[in-house]
Amino acid sequence: MKNKNNGVLHLILRLLQGMLIGVGAVLPGISGGVLCVVFGIYKPVMELLGSPFKRFKTHVPKLLPVIVGGAIGFLGVAKILAFFLEKYPEPSVCLFIGLITGMLPSLFREAGEQGRPKGCWIALVVAFAIILALLISLNLFSVTITPNFGWYIFCGFCLALSVIAPGMSFSTLLMPLGLYTPFVDGLGNLEMGIIVPAGIGAVVTVICLARAVDALFDHYYPYAFHAIIGIVIAATIMIIPVDSFTVSVGSAVTNIICIVVGIVAALALDAFNSKIPVED
Template sequence: MKENRPNVLRLVLRLLQGMLIGVGAVLPGISGGVLCVVFGIYKPVMELLGDPLHKFRTHVPKLLPVIAGAAVGFLGVAKILAFFLETYPAPSVCLFIGLITGMLPSLFREAGEQGRPKGCGAALGIAFALILGLLIGLNLFSVVITPNFGWYLFCGFCLALSVIAPGMSFSTLLMPLGLYTPFVDGLGSLKLGILIPAGIGAVITVICLARAVDTLFDRFYPYAFHAIIGVVLAATLMIVPFDSFTVSAASAVVNVVCLAVGVLAALALDRFNSRVPKQDD
C-alpha cells in the first residue's frame, strides 16, 4: 500500500500542475508554455506535439493527467473570466495588467536562463516596436474587428502558440483586438461555432509550427524569449484603461487595488512554482 503512495501523489501533482497550466493558458499575462517549462514538462510536451505518431505511446500515458487537468482548469475558468470582463471591464483589465506586471520578473529570469548575449535587447525592442506600431495603426484607422469563423481560427492559432512558445499568452494579442472576451465566453459556454474554428486553428498551428518553434528556442533561446517579452510589453501597454482612472476617485482607487492584487497574485504564483519539483522524467 505504501509503495503506491508515491504514484498516487505523483498523479495528484500532475493533475494539479495540469489545472494550473490550463488556468494559466486562459488568464491574461500567464503563459501555459511558461508553466510547462517551470514544471519541467515542456520538453515531453513539445516532443509529443512535434511528432505525435511516434511519441503517442511513450508520452501520452505520462502526460494524460496533465492534459486532463489542463482541460478542467481551462474550461472552468473561461466562463468566469468572460462574466467579469463584461460586468466589470476596467477593474478586470487592471487585474490582468497586474498579473502581467507581476509575471515580468519570472519572464526575464526565464529569458536569461541561457545567458543574455548581445542582441537580446534589440530583439526585445524590435518586437515591442512592431507590435506597438501595428496595434496603434489599428486604433488610428478605427479598424473594428467583428468576430467570425476566420478570427476564431486566429484565436486558436494564438491559443496553441501560447503553449508552444513559452512566455506568449494568447490573451496578449486578443485583448487589444477585442477578441478575448467573446472567445473565452464561447469557450466557457462550449459554443461549437467558436470551439470548432478555434480547434482547427490550434491543430493547424501545432502541425505547422510546433517543431519549428521548438527548434527556434533550442537554437536562439535568449533572442526568441526576449522578443516575446517585447510583444507582451507592447500589447499590455495598449490595454491600459487610462480613461477609467479619471472617471472618479472611487474608480481610480478600485483600479489601483486591482492592479496591486494582480501583481501580488502573480508573484505568489511564481513563488509557488519555484518550490514545485520539476518532472522531466
C-alpha cells in the same frame, strides 16, 4: 512522505496554472501563451505540439494536469470570469496586468539561463516595437463582419497563434472584426458549427508553425526568449485601461489595488513553484 507531498503539491500547482492559462486564453487582451511562458511550461508545450507523436510519452504525463486545468479554465471558469469582465472590466483586466507584471522577474531569470548576448536586448526591443505597432494599428480599425465557416477557421488560427506566439491574444485580433463574442459563446455552448472549423484552423496552424518555433528555441534560445519578453511587455501595456484611472479617485484606487493583488499573487506563486522540485 515528503516527496509524496511535494508531488501532490506540484500536481495541484500545475492544475491551477492550467486553469489560469485557460482563463487567460479566453479573456480579452490576455494571451494563453504568455501565461505558459510565465509558468515555465512554454517550451515543453511547444515541443509537444511540434512533435506530438515523438514526445507523447515523455511530455503528456507531465503536462496532463495543465491540459485538464486549461480545459476547465477555458470552458468553465472562463464563463464566471467573463461575467466579472463584463460587469467590472477595468478591475478584472488590472488583476491580470498585475499577474503578468509579477511574473516578469521569473521571465527574465528563465531568459538568461543560457546567457545574455548583446543581441538578445536588440531582439527584445525590436519585438516590443513590432507588436506594439501591430496592436495599435489593430485598435485603430473597427470592421464588423458576418461570422461564417471560413471566419471560424480564422478564429481557430488566431486561438492557436495566441499559444504559439506569446503576447498575441486571439481576442486582440478578433474583437476589431466583431468575431470575439460569437466565437467564445459558441465554444462555451459547445456548438459544433463553430468548434469544427475552429479546430481545423487551430490544427493547421500548429502543424505549420509549432515545429518552426520549437527549432527557433533550440538554436536561438536567449534571442527568442528575450523577444518573447518584449512581446509580453507590449501586450501588457496595450491592455492597461488608462481611461478608468481618470474617471474618479475611487476607480483609480480600485484598479491599483487589483494590480498590486495580482503582483503579490504572482510573486507568491513563483516562490511556491520554485520550492517544489520538478523531475526531469
